[in-house]
Amino acid sequence: MTEAALDANEDADAINEILLDRPIASLYDMAYLYGKLHALNTAKQYDVPIDDRYIGRMTHESRTDYYDQEVGLFSVLVDLTGDTPTFGEAGELDDISSDDTSPFVAESLDREKMLRVGFSRQDSRAAGHNMSLSHDVTKSSEDCVKYVRQLFDRWAASDSVADVAAEHDDGWILDDLRAIGENSDLMGTLESDVVDSIRDTFGTEFSGVLSVRLKLPDTESYVYPGEVEVLNEAMHYRWVEKRMRSYSEADDASGEGRGFITEEGGEVFGLSDSPLQRYKGKMAEKFPNLVVDKSWQQRPLTSEAAVAVSSGVPLLENFVQILGDDTTAYYVPYVPEPTVEQAVALYELAMKAADNSGAVVSVIEDAASNPANPLFDDFKIHYVATYTPGNKRKFIEEEPCADPERTRLVQEAHTELLQSAIFTSDRDDGLPLFPSPPYGRLSDGGDSDQGSRYLRVEDHTAVITGILTSWYFQSTFRYQSTDEDRDDHGTTDHRTEATSITLSSNGRIDPDWLLGQYVPRLISEQRSAFENGNELPESLLTRQYVQMHALARAGVLGDSSSDDPRTTPIDTTAMSDTIDINNRDDRLAQFIDNHPALAEDEERRAAFLLGALIGRVAAYQNQSGLSRTVIRQHPIDAMTRRRVSTTLSKVLEKNAHYSSDNDSAGMLMNDRYITRLNDIVNRHSPSEWSISTDDLRMHYGLGLTYGKNDTSIDDKDAADMEEEAAIETQADN
Secondary structure (H helix, E strand, O other), rough: OOOOOOOOOOOHHHHHHHHHOOOOOOOHHHHHHHHHHHHHHHHHHHOOOOHHHHHHOOOOOHHHHHHOOOOOEEEEEEEOOOOOEEEEEEEHHOOOOOOOOOEEEOOOOOHHHHHOOOEOOOOOOOOOOOOOOEEEEEEEHHHHHHHHHHHHHHHHOOHHHHHHHHHHOOOHHHHHHHHHOOOHHHHHHOOOOOOOOHHHHHEEEEEEEEEEEEEEOOOOOOEOOHHHHHHHHHHHHHHHHHHHHOOOOOOOEEEEEEEEOOOOOEEEOOOOOOOOOOOOOOOOOOOOOOOOOHHHHHEEEHHHHHHHHHHHHHHHHEEEEEEOOOOEEEEEEOOOOHHHHHHHHHHHHHHHHHOOOOHHHHHHHHHHHOOOOOOOHHHHHEEEEEEEEOOOOOEEEEEEEEOOOHHHHHHHHHHHHHHHOOOOOOOOOOOOOOOOOHHHHOOOOOOOOOOOOHHOOOOHHHHHHHHHOOOHOOOOOOOOOOOOOOOOOOOOOOHHHHHHHHOOOOOOOOHHHHHHHHHHHHHHHHHHHOOOOOOOOOHHHHHHHHHHHHHOOOEEEOOOOOOOOOOOOOHHHHHHHHHOOOOOHHHHHHHHHOOOHOOOOOHHHHHHHHHHHHHHHHHHHHHHHOOOOOOHHHHHHHHHHHHHHHHHHHHHHHHHHHHHOOOOOOOOHHHHHHHHHHHHHHOOOHHHHHOOHHHHHHHHHHHHHHHHHHOOOOOHHHHHHHHHOOOOOOOOO
16 A cells, blocks of 8 residues: 655645545545545655646556566557557667567556556446556456457547547547557557567466557657546546446436535536445445435535545545454544644554554554544544445444544453452452452463453553454353344344444443343353363353443443443442451452442342352362362253242252261351341242343352352451361262
């Protein structure tokens, strides 16, 4: 891709001229700005004698593979200095032997020469896609005779070129090119010699650009087509006629109106390129009953604005993040009212995005997270998630004004949680409030550890990057269905839905919907854990726990007017200031008191306590060498309101048995859980509970993690130490 050559100081006046005098309001505005900046950058970077109004319509970046070839351009030399047009001789060129009388010349290509060639083409490979006299071909050498002829008997003979020839002062150049196509002797020379010449240079296959070089009365040597103003005007005119006026099924998609980007009056068009392929062809997605000849009434663009949009569309397509098979996201960066410096910074992002290989988040994350970046304060993203089976792109999520500030709030909340008393302790001999095993692994593992980077405090931008790539939610959400027979296959992506809501300036995630994504993933991973000889996806449970509370703290979870305690943020500052734990009963009380979802709702609290009791008994069984623990007997997916009482009864019986058989315990183990549980269940029968199954299972699973890792606080907690002591293996009754 072209390198960024714009300078905010040197080019301030030129950039100010292309900035809109109103805030950016659509993808069309963004494409217009990027297209204008790209044309300005190209004109500055390359010293070519081409008017800026044509630079924007040239597509020198569309076939960059030609630049890697030893030879990428094959031209016919045309001499227009005499009374009648004829072919020139290669020997007239400075770098070729004077003995060479061939009318053909083969050369290497680079971006500057491609501009001089005036190369311009549509992105479609349909017939007539070449707008310029020069066009590219990938054919056998024998087939190329047809395409060389078409330079003269098709392009130069087209009605649109004839229209320009009739109006332009240098129209005679176009007439002479057409005359060559009508001259049987000259065409016979082409047909007899061109195949051998191409084969001698390229072999049996030709892949490159076919063009001409012109000798004109006022030129000392042969010039390229892009250096001839009338040829550029013909190219531009063909774009208007073939792409903007009569493209697709429209006979004439133009009319008198006011352009909705520049607000200039005059002739406007309705069939310009559409950013991110939102509207293609008949534009059926948004306008199912559209009459294409009247499309200019829905989307009026002036010719200049349409050219800028078309030039900017490929740049917008570069801001792509591949999410999975047939699923991608686009993160188009913009500033509503950019300064000159910010416009240059945006264009530099576009240049970097050209080589991002489908991972654009790595390109834009600095602007989203670094206060020193000139875009940081005003940075916005137009977010679009798409599903593209084959060639038909479907928009499945869109947030036109995504604010990175929201991602920064989630990042800050997430980090503060990991640094709070929930996961850390100021006591040298103490443990964190939430006794989950990932606490001891926060700085271990890698990205392959199923999202463990979201449990590492030192990874300061992991959450921002994770949200933008959707991996933040992919690491905790249920797996997407791959059943292509489902009606909603590919069009419902819960990761991108959560991403879109989080990026929205006022988006809110429903807690019940969130649990609906968490619990199926928990069930799936617990089943996998069983198969692998484990019993609990503790890292996943911890990630989901941290994520849910980070979203609550950042104001993303639930309605702000709701009294749902699950959406009430944990006050980690107060927790750190007041926490005073002397034993595990204190820790349990603190944990419940500091979590409104548990403290204010006894059904959730009971589900959590039941899970914690089972987790604690399972830990005892693990020490005893038992393989079929109570966690295996009562997995997350088996827990319902109807099973709470029977499950509790069985676990209490087992806990009492272990207590009586363990002579060193001397008391009923796990009384801190049992007392609290019995208090709730005896007052409020589980059969009368209203808690949803997902809510019940989520808090039950959280309790399993808590209980399984609820180890001793210090040496003074004798009863707890006795419970953890090594004992003889007990029968699994």
